[in-house]
Amino acid sequence: MNATGRSRSDFTPLTAAESHLQAHCKHGTLARFGSSRPTQATFENSIRADFLRFLLLGGDRSAPVHECGVQLAGAYIVGTLDLRSSAVPRSMTLSDCMFSDSPNFTDSKVCGSLVMSGCSSPGLEAERLDVRGAVNLSEYRCFGPMNLRDAQVGGSLYLVRARLNGRKQAALFASRVEIAGSLVMTDLIGLGMVSFQEARISGEVNGRGARLNGKGAIALLFAHAQVDSSVRLSDEFKAKGVVVCLGMKVEGVLDCSNSMFDGKGEKSLFFNEAWVKGNVCLNSAFTAKGSVCCQNARIDGQLNLEDASLNGMGESALDAEGLKLRQDLDMKGDFAAIGEIRLLGARIDGQLVCEGRIEGQQNVALFADGVGVAGGVFFSKGFHALGEVRLVRARIDGQLNFNGGVIDGQGSDALSADGMVLQGDLFLHRGFKATGAFRLMGAQIDGGLMCGKAELEGDEDISLAAARVEVKGQVRLGDGFHAHKAVSFDGARLAGSFDCSRARFADEKKVSLDLEGMHLEGPLILRALDHPLSNATFAGARVGELDDDEDTWGDNIVLNGLDYQSLAASAPVNAAFRVAWLGKQVPALSLVGHPASPGDDFRPQPWRHLQHVFENMGHTAEAREVGVAFERKLRDIGHIGQPPQNWWKWTHPIYTSTARGLHWLYGRLTGFGYRPMQLLVWFLAIWLICAGFYWYAASQQRVFGPSNPLVFQHDAYFDCRPDRGDAWRQANPGLETPPTYYGNGNWYLCQTLREEYTGFSPLAYSLDVLMPLVDLQQESDWAPLVPTPKQGYWDEFISFGWKHFVRLLIWFEILVGWGISLLMVAIVSGLARRSE
DSSP: OOOTTSSGGGGOSOOHHHHHHHHHHHHTOOEEOOSSOOSSOOTTTEEEHHHHHHHHTTEETTEEOOTTOEEEESOEEESOOBOTTOEEOSOEEEESOEESSOOBOTTOEESSOEEOTTOEESOEEOTTOEESSOEEOTTOEESSOEEOTTOEESSOEEOTTOEEEOSSSOSEEOTTOEESSOEEOTTOEEESOEEOTTOEESSOEEOTTOEEEEEEEEEEEOTTOEESSOEEOOSSOEEEEEEEOTTOEESSOEEOTTOEEEOTTSOSEEOTTOEESSOEEOOSSOEEESOEEOTTOEESSOEEOTTOEEEOTTSOSEEOTTOEESSOEEEOTTOEEESOEEOTTOEESSOEEEOSEEEEEEEEEEEOTTOEESSOEEEOTTOEEEEEEEOTTOEESSOEEEESOEEEOTTSOSEEOTTOEESSOEEEESSEEEESOEEOTTOEESSOEEEOSEEEOOSSSEEEEOTTOEESSOEEEOTTOEESSEEEOTTOEESSOEEOTTOBOOOSSSOOEEOTTOEEEEEEEEOSOSSOBOSEEOTTOEEEEEEEOTTSBOSOEEOTTOEESOBOTTSOOOHHHHHHHHTTBOSOGGGTTOOSOHHHHOOOHHHHHHHHHHHHHTOHHHHHHHHHHHHHHHHHTTOSSOOOTTSOGGGHHHHHHHHHHHHHHHHHHHTTTTOHHHHHHHHHHHHHHHHHHHHHHHHTSOOEEEOOHHHHTOGGGGGGSTTHHHHHHHHSTTSOOOGGGSSOOOTTTOSSSOTTSOOOOHHHHHHHHHOTTOOOSSTTTEEEOOOOOOSSTTHHHHOOOHHHHHHHHHHHHHHHHHHHHHHHHHHHHTTTOTTO
16 A cells, blocks of 8 residues: 555546646656746646655656656646655756745755756755755745755756845755755855855856845855865855855865955955965955955965955954965055955965055054065055055065055054065165155065165154164165155164165254164265265264265264274275364264263264274375374363372362373474474474574674683683683783783684684584484583572572573473484384374
């Protein structure tokens, strides 16, 4: 005995429509009851659901079903088509049919294909449905939940132009569905969530032109799904609600080009931890309202955002933290983002290209701390960031190129790249402009830092902060470079040159250039600057070569500790220019305008170092000029004659005056030891001047006489004595004075004096007195005739004549001679060089 509903006799009498269907089933042809889906049941189109089930399960002998299966179109199915746990032996085609109740395919098995295209029902239950062939639900109208959980489809699943309305529930539940072919849902309209969570799809997912509305929740759910081909949600695909692809694995391309994702206040596209082996295309007018999230995702192709429009709606526009990308990340063309682009810890094996506009949130436009980019980072002329660009501790194996573009830090830094490792060059050129500090502190750059035609407005204090940066190539702040605030390379280590030719630095009363502690192996080039460099510090800097010009230096320059091995061939070596340059220095920029005395601000190292450089370069004359100027500077600022602090205070002015006087004299005589030939000039001048006095004293004043008593007291030379008349009369009292003894005699001009006695020579006498170690027999044979002392000591001061003057002059010349001799010996031996 057959179960109820499994025999033709159970359905007697048949309606006309059922009889018509039975006849077509026998011959395997299509039973059509109208050209379109019916809107109401009539006698001509009504088919009982139980009778349809009877035929679908194979009928019986009196109502056989052809191998082609049941083929029905345009019918109105009355009742519930209940195929639960049933096995449909053949394919079934139910096109353009209207179901009064929700069909139920739970746990059923269809040995062929299942075609229900154009049908309409209050819902569809097909949980764990097993279809050997394809499932075609194209243009299906479902006004309740469609349940395909755990279904297995041997072919493709078609939802082309289907209309699914979950009525306050999900429109489609297809979790864990397994599809051996493709999932085709082009132009699908869904009201309510469409879920393919943990689905397994061997073919392609084609959602071109679909319209999905999650009604405030998830619009499309592909979490942990696996697609062995591509996923295409493109060509005006629209989603209102989150599209979730969390953990999804796609063997091909994820194409969302020319589509719109509206998260309705939430994230728009969420494919965190997904793995896409092809490209991810969010380009060609792709629009997202809500964050696009791909945290810790893996993309073996490129991430293309060309011409995309992203709006994070108060959150990040793109959150790609931890992304692993094997090729390029392109944000080119008319790319626009409202909300920050987050690339924290991302790894990009290709290039990172930014050409569009990013309006960051919370003052950050691009947040890429710790990012790794193998192919270089390029910000082109169309790039405009409103907010900070962060590349802190980033690693870039190519170049970092700001090829035009604008970064406005919105009150924060323009670029933060502290600790960045860059294996290529860093370019700022072609009109690049930054508002806010450009920070490279502690960065390592294996190439060069090339800044030309770039404008860095900076923040309140600094434009370019590159403290402790390491650059293996050259640093060029060249033609067109303009820093409104300070440029700092404090403690930097640079292997190449530092070229600032034709650059423009800050001209305000703040720091313009800070190179404190910089180590530069190549030359420091400061030539043809836009205006003289003022308020700059080079304290403790070490450079290979200093290349400047006469228009380089302004006021308030810190030079203490600046070490340069030489001056460039084109740099001025004029001593007057260099002394004026050293005169512009201040001890520290914080002390500009400090009211303390000049001596408190003096730093000797720049003077000594310039002398050393001049000497090494062979400019000995210039080195001497600098040395002389240095000594004068010391005296001017009170560094000469500083007494020990433990001395009595009343001795301080005496000591200071004496020391300053001797220092002045030392400078006048020898140029502080740097002009030893000047001492010879003084020697000659004193020799000749004293010789002139001696000649006048001897010839006109009769001051000099022989010092040998045998000659001086010999009677034969009586007529030579200046007092010869008086002396003869004293020696010969009472005798008449000979005519030749009248008048005054003169030993110098006396003709009686024998020729073998040394004649008096004023020049030789002056030279003999002046040179203490030389004996010309002048000082030993001739002496001034000085009268004996008076009885009162005061008479020595009030009785003063040529004889006293000559004696004092001889004493003066003796002292000067000893002093000159000692200085000459000291200079020749090198003991009197202040630099030593």
